[in-house]
Ligand SMILES: O=P(O)(O)OC[C@H]1O[C@H](OP(=O)(O)OP(=O)(O)O)[C@H](O)[C@@H]1O
């Protein structure tokens with residue numbers, strides 16, 4: 398029996414229309430403008446990385462009776478679908494997919510721009526299943542930490558693994574990925590952008606350097 402919590406009320410990602418929570422300054426000045434992005438993975442490289450990741454996931458948990466692949470919005474959800482499809486190609490049977498909205502579990506909810514609350518859907522009980530969390534980028538680790546909290550409210554998986562397309566370093570919490578598509582050495586003033594056909598109309602990974610917006614005139 399599928400489990401569903403919440404519904405998406407409006408588009409999941411709308412940078413221009415982001416709403417803010419709390420009273421703190423909503424955005425760091427250096428995030429306001431960006432230099433042109435440099436492409437570090439194209440669509441073919443991303444496809445190959447996902448196939449590699451699928452093999453690794455299956456190798457790590459080859460004897461598990463129940464695997465559930467769970468995407469973290471926004472782009473973790475289409476990535477989870479792609480990963481599950483690659484796993485199905487290898488294994489020849491259906492791989493159940495879920496999606497997990499972590500917004501209310503974030504420890505930085507008051508500091509971060511929020512997007513609309515998305516749905517949480519599981520293909521069935523997660524108890525005793527191995528859950529493969531899927532996200533596009535692993536950075537501070539706070540999204541994954543929130544995902545682990547959110548999962549606790551749904552059930553008690555036998556194990557939780559983490560698969561990310563890009564690990565860009567700069568962790569703030571003791572979290573690591575089990576399966577990584579590509580490790581990117583990045584500076585803290587850079588931003589990794591994952592774009593996928595399903596959400597962005599183009600598939601690629603870029604790095605851009607964030608530039609400090611000029612101070613306002615006195
Ligand atoms: O390790 P972290 O520091 O948590 O960063 C990684 C998260 O940041 C991005 O999500 P974001 O919150 O920007 O939302 P989006 O997926 O909707 O773009 C990305 O998709 C990861 O989920």
Ligand SMILES: O=c1cc[nH]c(=O)[nH]1
Pocket residue numbers: 534536565587588589590591
């Ligand atoms: O560079 C980053 C950092 C966090 N989340 C992203 O999507 N990219």
